[in-house]
Amino acid sequence: MESVKPILEFKKTCVSYTKQTMAVKYVSAVIEPNTITAIMGPSGCGKSTLLRAVNLMHNLYPNIRVDGEILLNGENILSMEPIDVRRKVGMVFQRPAPFPTMSIYNNVLSGYSLNGIRLSKTEKDATVERCLKSVALWDEVKDVLNKKGTFLSGGQQQRLCIARALAMKPDVLLMDEPTSALDPIATAHIEELMQELQKEVTILIVTHNMGQAMRISSKSMFMYLGELVEYGDTETMFTNPIDERTKVYLTGKMG
Amino acid sequence: MNDKIYKVILFATALIIPTVCGGVIYALVTDAYQAFEHFGFFKFLTSSEWSYTEGAEQYGALPFITGTLMTTLLALIFCIPFSLPVALFVGEYFKGTRIAAILSTVTDLLAGIPSIIYGLWGFYTLRPIIMALNISPQGSGILTASLVLAIMIVPYAASLSAEFIKMVPNDLKEGAYSLGATRAEVIRKVVFPVAGSRIFSSYILAIGRALGETMTVTMLIGNTNSIPESITSTGNSMASIIANQFGEADDLKLSSLIAIGLILFLITAFINLIGKIMIKRARIA
Amino acid sequence: MDKLKIQNRLAKDKAMKLVVCLLAALTAVPLFAILGEVFLRGYDQLSWTFFTEPTPTAYRVMKAIENGEPIPGGIVNGIVGTMIMLAMAVVAVPLGILCGAFLAENSKSRFAKFVSYLTDLLQGTPSVIIGIVVYIWVVVPMKGYSAIAGSVALIIMMLPLIIRSTEETLKILPASLKEAGLALGGNRARVMLKVQLPAAFGGIFTGVLLAISRVIGETAPLMFTALGCSFVRYAIDKPISAVPLLIWEFFNDPNLQELIWGASLFLLLFVLTLNLTAKYFAKKWNQ
Numbered sequence: 001m002e003s004v005k006p007i008l009e010f011k012k013t014c015v016s017y018t019k020q021t022m023a024v025k026y027v028s029a030v031i032e033p034n035t036i037t038a039i040m041g042p043s044g045c046g047k048s049t050l051l052r053a054v055n056l057m058h059n060l061y062p063n064i065r066v067d068g069e070i071l072l073n074g075e076n077i078l079s080m081e082p083i084d085v086r087r088k089v090g091m092v093f094q095r096p097a098p099f100p101t102m103s104i105y106n107n108v109l110s111g112y113s114l115n116g117i118r119l120s121k122t123e124k125d126a127t128v129e130r131c132l133k134s135v136a137l138w139d140e141v142k143d144v145l146n147k148k149g150t151f152l153s154g155g156q157q158q159r160l161c162i163a164r165a166l167a168m169k170p171d172v173l174l175m176d177e178p179t180s181a182l183d184p185i186a187t188a189h190i191e192e193l194m195q196e197l198q199k200e201v202t203i204l205i206v207t208h209n210m211g212q213a214m215r216i217s218s219k220s221m222f223m224y225l226g227e228l229v230e231y232g233d234t235e236t237m238f239t240n241p242i243d244e245r246t247k248v249y250l251t252g253k254m255g
Numbered sequence: 256m257n258d259k260i261y262k263v264i265l266f267a268t269a270l271i272i273p274t275v276c277g278g279v280i281y282a283l284v285t286d287a288y289q290a291f292e293h294f295g296f297f298k299f300l301t302s303s304e305w306s307y308t309e310g311a312e313q314y315g316a317l318p319f320i321t322g323t324l325m326t327t328l329l330a331l332i333f334c335i336p337f338s339l340p341v342a343l344f345v346g347e348y349f350k351g352t353r354i355a356a357i358l359s360t361v362t363d364l365l366a367g368i369p370s371i372i373y374g375l376w377g378f379y380t381l382r383p384i385i386m387a388l389n390i391s392p393q394g395s396g397i398l399t400a401s402l403v404l405a406i407m408i409v410p411y412a413a414s415l416s417a418e419f420i421k422m423v424p425n426d427l428k429e430g431a432y433s434l435g436a437t438r439a440e441v442i443r444k445v446v447f448p449v450a451g452s453r454i455f456s457s458y459i460l461a462i463g464r465a466l467g468e469t470m471t472v473t474m475l476i477g478n479t480n481s482i483p484e485s486i487t488s489t490g491n492s493m494a495s496i497i498a499n500q501f502g503e504a505d506d507l508k509l510s511s512l513i514a515i516g517l518i519l520f521l522i523t524a525f526i527n528l529i530g531k532i533m534i535k536r537a538r539i540a
Numbered sequence: 541m542d543k544l545k546i547q548n549r550l551a552k553d554k555a556m557k558l559v560v561c562l563l564a565a566l567t568a569v570p571l572f573a574i575l576g577e578v579f580l581r582g583y584d585q586l587s588w589t590f591f592t593e594p595t596p597t598a599y600r601v602m603k604a605i606e607n608g609e610p611i612p613g614g615i616v617n618g619i620v621g622t623m624i625m626l627a628m629a630v631v632a633v634p635l636g637i638l639c640g641a642f643l644a645e646n647s648k649s650r651f652a653k654f655v656s657y658l659t660d661l662l663q664g665t666p667s668v669i670i671g672i673v674v675y676i677w678v679v680v681p682m683k684g685y686s687a688i689a690g691s692v693a694l695i696i697m698m699l700p701l702i703i704r705s706t707e708e709t710l711k712i713l714p715a716s717l718k719e720a721g722l723a724l725g726g727n728r729a730r731v732m733l734k735v736q737l738p739a740a741f742g743g744i745f746t747g748v749l750l751a752i753s754r755v756i757g758e759t760a761p762l763m764f765t766a767l768g769c770s771f772v773r774y775a776i777d778k779p780i781s782a783v784p785l786l787i788w789e790f791f792n793d794p795n796l797q798e799l800i801w802g803a804s805l806f807l808l809l810f811v812l813t814l815n816l817t818a819k820y821f822a823k824k825w826n827q
Binding site: 257258260261262264265266268269271272273275276278279282283286336337338340341343344345348358360361362363364365367368369370371372373374375376378379380406409413437438439440442463466467468469470473474494497498501502512513516519520523524527528531 | 549550553555556557559560561562563564566567568570571573574577578638639641642643645651652655658659660661662664665667668669670671672673675676677696699700703727728729732753756757758759760763764784787788791800804807808811812816819
């Protein structure tokens with residue numbers, strides 16, 4: 001074990017939708033900064049549910065309970081204000097959904113306008129340029145910044161959504177199957193991008209696609225029926241899984 | 256029965272609607288013609304004289320057009336602060352919950368109450384309150400009528416806008432929450448901008464409702480045939496002057512009342528058309 | 541970001557929710573105020589004779605006032621009139637269903653779109669105007685007010701509502717239903733009659749109930765068509781009464797004010813029961 005201070009730590013994290021059933025059961029794991037961690041598992045295994053717990057998305061729905069602890073830089077987010085947590089933990093969803101009533105420019109800055117933070121014109125311009133550049137969208141849209149984001153292609157829209165999340169300078173970026181609605185070329189773009197982003201932000205990505213997990217992540221989690229079955233270096237897990245269930249999943253899907 | 260006969264029967268019944276609409280317009284236009292011919296179309300619209308002295312009859316629609324516009328506009332202003340919260344309550348804050356269903360039922364029932372009963376309630380309950388508050392000495396008038404009118408259109412505007420608020424994609428709302436917005440901020444900066452033009456159109460359709468509302472207004476507006484000087488004065492709307500005077504009218508007066516009916520019909524049709532077009536145009540992405 | 545600002549935003553968020561809930565709750569007040577008033581004031585007026593006797597004559601009223609007795613009489617003439625006109629207006633049901641079926645079957649044709657637009661136009665037309673038009677169409681040629689004229693007005697107001705509910709219900713039925721029927725060799729009429737319409741029954745029935753509850757309380761169009769009548773009458777070519785017309789009469793006659801609330805309570809109960817039944821059916825059918 002390296003002695004790097006963890007950025008994120010799950011401690012016996014549980015999520016339940018109803019009193020009887022738990023969607024995520026006692027997950028404990030330590031995430032190091034500037035890594036990409038892939039969360040894999042069959043549908044319904046709780047991987048998205050776990051991811052959404054990290055930015056307190058579950059607080060939006062009154063019946064969902066989250067127990068245990070999730071530490072962000074050592075502080076338990078479950079006892080923090082959701083709006084504060086969500087600023088520090090960005091999220092990208094399955095389907096790209098830029099705000100249809102805002103221009104590309106304003107979409108990038110939407111985090112600020114939603115939070116009621118005023119920026120000067122130069123700050124705004126700089127933020128937009130920085131974020132669009134870091135998602136490799138700047139060259140494509142720099143002349144149409146005032147157009148609506150919905151005119152872009154699916155892949156471009158998703159990159160815009162990543163830029164929107166990055167604009168808030170989050171510590172952690174959550175990605176919930178960000179490429180599942182995209183074509184292979186757009187997917188490749190985003191995967192490439194993630195390698196770059198790793199330098200500024202810690203990424204947790206839920207993916208169905210094992211090839212993707214292998215290509216981009218340094219660490220992998222395998223979840224099954226709400227449990228974290230195996231967590232470790234991606235390479236080790238793919239070549240030499242310890243748990244039988246991981247093996248079955250990996251071979252069954254890969255073979 | 257073979258397919259051909261079936262199609263002919265369906266087509267024949269479908270013809271009823273164009274026939275009825277054509278008949279409505281034809282009847283109104285032919286019977287309003289006398290008034291327009293006698294006074295001149297433009298003069299009829301802009302004259303504020305309404306006197307039936309034999310031999311010197313003067314009929315003009317302006318007091319009633321003004322009365323209708325004033326009551327409708329005021330009703331709209333009074334309606335928004337209640338219908339919008341109801342729409343947010345049902346379509347956003349408590350979407351899909353039991354308490355939202357209860358509030359929907361309440362507003363549905365409000366919409367079901369016959370207008371004559373609204374009129375009675377306005378007359379026997381609200382009017383004395385208006386008098387007690389010294390707002391107007393006689394209690395009835397534009398203000399009283401529009402207050403009750405507002406209650407009548409709240410359910411209509413609220414249920415339509417609630418539908419449109421519900422339609423705002425969850426993706427967008429979650430996207431905004433994930434950037435750290437509070438619910439109030441999500442509503443102001445995502446829900447309203449996205450559903451805005453449709454919500455607006457639901458108010459246009461509510462106006463369409465209020466324009467032609469008859470019995471309530473007739474019972475509360477005070478029935479005077481001159482242009483109301485303020486919102487507390489009495490007046491008459493297009494619908495209420497018809498309800499009040501149609502029964503005993505004949506000849507030129509009857510034609511004038513029908514002419515007012517035609518104008519009301521055209522205004523209502525126009526407003527409803529605009530509302531419908533706006534709803535169709537404003538697709539939610 | 542500083543704590544103060546977050547607290548501020550959270551406070552605003554809470555305040556907005558509070559205001560929304562408060563104003564939404566206030567909207568329920570008129571319903572209960574109206575129901576309460578009509579119930580409290582109307583309950584005392586209800587009696588057996590209220591439903592068996594017609595509107596009192598001026599003579600009986602004067603007599604009662606002289607002797608300090610309560611105003612006699614009831615609203616049976618109105619109830620009979622409303623029922624007779626409704627019974628005749630039932631014509632609107634098959635017509636509306638057929639027209640709705642036409643719109644659902646030909647949703648892409650230009651003519652159907654035109655008819656659909658006109659249906660909206662008719663639905664949005666103020667009822668007082670329907671009254672004027674039926675007066676011109678029926679009352680003038682027949683040289684008199686009549687139950688027929690009244691029911692024509694009701695038909696015109698019910699048609700768009702029934703057409704819309706039929707069309708919308710048929711449109712949301714799965715296409716496979718119709719295709720399965722046709723595949724079994726049924727012709728289109730039979731498939732519509734035996735498969736589609738039965739499947740759509742709940743929605744159409746709800747629409748019909750709502751249409752009836754909508755027109756049953758209409759006053760303005762009946763004033764120029766049915767006019768009113770102070771005794772029970774079964775003739776359809778003569779002026780006839782209706783419950784809302786009676787309320788209007790009572791409202792305008794200082795001697796009869798005592799009868800207003802009983803008649804209103806009857807009408808309100810009738811309309812709201814129909815409404816709730818329709819809503820119950822819609823919910824049951826949706827499941």
